[in-house]
Amino acid sequence: MKKTLLFLLLLFSAVMHSQIVELQKLSNGELVQGQPLFNKTQDDVYGYLFIFKKDKLDKKEFLYEYTLLDKNLNKVLSGDFTEILGNYGKSIDVNGIYREGFISFKIDEMYSEYTAKIRSRYRVLDIKANSLSDAFVLDENLDKVYNEEPKSARKSTVFTFWPNSFGYSLTTPVENNIDRGLFAMTPNTMLDAGARERGIYYFNEQLDPVWSLDYNEDATKKKYEEISFLNNKNHSDILVGRRYYNGSKNENLREKGELFNTFLFLNKDSGELINEFSPYGLKQANGIEAKDISTINVYMNSNERVVFLDRIMNTKGKKFVFDEEKITGFSKSEYEISTGKEISRNFFTWDKLSKHLSIDEYGYIKEKGEPNSYLYFHDAILKSNGNIIFVTEQYRTLSGTIMVAGSQGVKINDMILFEVDKNMDLVQYKRVAKDSKNIRNGVKMQGTSADYFGAFDYSGYQDLGDDNYIFFYFNKQRSGEGGRKQRVLGIISSLDGVLKEQKLPLKSKDGSELSIAAAKKGYILIMEKFKDRKKGVEMRLEKVN
Template identity: 25%
Template structure:
């Protein structure tokens, strides 16, 4: 196996990198890992999962190992879980210093018939300070009573309950959010003959007494129908989009800010030009294959959102809009960026087409501290009829403070067939003022006829661009998987084809 210092020394990485051998951390079989992040998206460390096999026909033994952001082992625990669990995704750390583990299913653990008879894999939570793992409990609200939700049911039992519930003329639904101070925020509504009414957000105090209620959509007989969607909330405010419809036609839109302690509406911004852009597109931003792309960022003084921009009568997006809400002034501002704004910088059509059936598919959004938004695309051809999808060059739109197109930067790379994307991930630097992003390319080695995957590390600092490259695969020797790390570093996991060597390594970035 090639030695890391021979590879990394060529590009000036620090040779004093932190390392850890995943194979030596546990006697179980490695089945996955992920980063653990604070609420502000700062990296806390990593969690690694190991499988010890079945205990009985429905239960298996697993282990988690917690590493800090310098790859030092700080905690571990062996626990029992359902046999259909492959590994977990974890949430950000909450105010109780807990992370929630959400199970990923192992489709090879048994047949679908077997799965229906088993209890559904349940979420778990880890208290990072106490190194304790337990079942995660949800709170339910019904008949004006709060209680722990029942979760100990099989897939078959849940299906039967859902079928019985759908036969009812009137159905009550509610979602409960537990606030940091232990109080509850409840969203409730009723479904009558497939029509939704009596929607309300309700805030309760520590004694579970109602403090305030924000109601809408009260009259099922009227033609107008209202919906709201929460864009963001914290311990002080709720920010939401509210849409008014008559049948399937949108008649008006507005942005709301509510005081979470009193329920008072602090800001109400009407959105009048809804033919050109639809506030509902703020709720999610997706690429050409339906994968979500992060499209919002919360700062101390503002919220910034990016949404797809549509024109009436056209099914494909013509560009994007940026919405900035100033928390200090309670003012909102919309700015539009169209694909055709790049016409003098590259060949591009009104709907983002770039020729030969390729289109710009959004991959990432970079929202910086000054409110400017940069957008990363990949030239992508998707065949919905079983043909081959193709990904090629990356394209970066850099905008100014008014969301005007400032620069188009193209990153040429080889075509990847049947690969969804060669773009990897990004990280903010220097308090969200700068950024680094990563992508890969399958290239022929300059000194041989071999082709390897190369990792490109790209930094934009003070508006200046810098790029470095390292080899991350060799057909016979090794393969390297890059992942997010603490600021200014990249995490590289190296393993060989037999998985006998499985090491993670932190390497400092040069910027």
């Protein structure tokens, strides 16, 4: 029986649907970091981590306090730790990542608030035991060295355990600041970091090494490889990696279409390489020949097959070089992992949107007085029936002039969502009108740079299960009667295969600042920063169904 779901209704006035936390009641210290933590296995928010600077114990010794809330905003645990800054260290930046009962704290010493990192160290919090490890660095053998006295800035190390679908990864060797070129007169040393890589290690949730993969044995600055592991949604036992062929010699071969970056499929427990292949190249589908050029998403729903969603370009140009303004559409391909055999491939080209948009072969949109605007792709969600929901936002690059400071930037327009079937044919289309906004910061922004600067209104989505989804955006809009702009939470639902929208005005108290953050399924987290500093920040969960 088809599941019936009520359309979303946000009940801001009903206290029974809200859980409220006043941030200043968690600690009387200064908030230095607050962030949601995500549970990858459940595809849901795990909770929220807050770090406060509690007290200054000495000239460069500080007491920090951490508090963990669960996804219902209930306090789970709290504790404190002391950090001593080394020479040239002015402040610390703390970030946390959740993996299966543990939170890793990455602690970076900063030369100043917005400049270079000069030292890194880690702590691991065992949630069940409420036990936080001492701070550690890694030596050249990747052994943990606890409570090491701060070295000079030149001999200190900056390293990162990058999260992947199951644990963490770390590229080797771990270099000190001299070797990585932080103090070099020219940037060549830092730019050549990839050529100095010799391997990548897989670490578990407690930051213990499990297995490694070696590469770059004969690397040169002109010909080397870089490998990383994907942090994608993964419903399999296979860890996906990417091998990039870099350096001028490799880049020349890639431009000619004689060499392509590849994907590695590894057993996540042993590191055994199952297969390695590339979906790129000159491909044919739907009676069209196109260049498959770069990947948007990799979908892993089994141990046997993988689905790639890639960008395509036409064959007019000879070079295989990605150009954001020359994308002609998308390719969806499915491969058998064990053999690398292509099972199916279908293309989506821009003309399939022509009934709804005045759009040319490269995705240029000419409408509503906005010539040469584009669609920026935020998310592409693969449903169980093979359909894909594309979540996009319309934007236009503002060129400006160098004679007027800050005139360059980007203009953000409507949300546009559309769904295609397993053959990449259009099933449904939905435009969500919203007030446009101009952001002029002196940077001539295309989609990628606009996303980097946080220019877009899209705020993410929730998977409710059974192919039902909620999409959010957050911006300022005028009501139908005009007047001043006010904050609006936009909700777009895909329930039982139908796209619907709702706009809900958010009222603040005394002109306070509002923002939203990720929350557990069926909820949104609203944060309100009051003008009166004594009131601080209030967080509340609001139910959205």
